[in-house]
């Protein structure tokens with residue numbers, strides 16, 4: 001765990017500004033759809049769902065022996081796998097993209113890779129590629145497709161790492177063997193690109209090796225030479241496009257222009273029947289509002305069962321999330337990060353022209369809602385979910401001072417959304433804020 005934590009630090013730092021090799025200016029255009037998308041659904045599906053154990057880590061951390069882990073191959077049936085139903089549920093959640101684990105650290109590919117027999121088509125009762133049909137269904141629903149791919153592969157005989165206390169060899173001692181692994185790994189990336197044309201490649205596991213060892217720059221080239229528009233997540237040792245804080249919600253706004261919080265529905269990535277600690281729709285929605293307020297995306301994870309069915313709690317969560325996102329689309333998708341803290345006690349976003357300010361009222365706030373230091377005139381205030389118009393008053397405006405008065409908006413309890421109410425303030429132009437310290 002400690003090792004993982006240290007390695008995490010090592011790869012989070014680069015996107016904090018130290019060793020990031022990509023100049024954000026050069027990728028601005030291709031990042032636009034991603035920046036506007038705000039919500040993605042992450043899917044951890046693999047043989048680990050058969051017994052509901054930790055994905056890959058259960059054998060790496062010696063919780064179960066490797067052969068027992070691999071016996072799960074026999075139980076991966078995908079018998080009720082309905083890719084269109086998955087895509088429709090994702091669409092209903094309001095998400096604009098989805099990311100599927102095409103291969104986790106255990107090395108079991110969800111597609112019929114030509115480079116290894118360790119794939120669900122050859123080695124499990126599913127007997128077929130399950131990536132292609134999902135991407136097809138997503139595309140039919142207008143949802144962008146992401147391929148999660150673990151750079152490290154603890155099953156591949158040429159990969160040095162295996163379990164936390166045993167590895168196969170040291171790269172320094174057998175460089176040709178490491179090079180064989182690299183060719184294999186990069187070959188699978190090329191296969192994924194050529195076969196499935198992902199809009200987004202979501203790498204994981206880069207922490208075990210340096211950019212030079214992975215040939216990270218070359219991997220980026222392999223992807224972009226096939227499709228220059230592909231978005232690449234930040235786990236490519238400084239050669240990705242956006243930061244990926246995991247589970248932990250940033251408190252201050254991340255400095256890097258694009259970031260994505262990957263977040264589990266309960267406490268696990270994959271299917272874990274013993275884990276019933278599901279987040280409520282209200283909790284996920286408040287996290288989501290906070291994330292978009294700070295200019296990020298939320299990648300909310302679900303873990304289907306080995307037969308391809310999705311646990312009811314996750315279906316419920318996605319549907320409720322969808323009820324809220326659909327009613328509040330204009331305040332979410334394609335918006336800009338909100339106004340700095342201190343003006344309003346809650347998350348906010350701005351329309352692209354910055355002339356509409358969206359206020360997300362925490363919990364069931366009603367009564368008088370305060371906005372401080374807003375220099376614009378307000379032309380209209382509307383409850384986004386219902387369309388009702390609200391009144392407001394300006395308090396304490398001093399005629400001879402440029403400092404704006406306090407805005408008190410009257411929010412009756414009757415307009416409240418079950419989860420989070422959003423107000424749209426139409427301003428007389430792009431938002432202008434007073435940031436001073438008072439005085440005259």
Ligand code: GLC
Nearest residue numbers: 044055057204205246262269
């Ligand atoms: C971590 C874990 C992995 C999980 C991923 C999701 O890197 O190693 O199990 O798939 O995070 O972000």
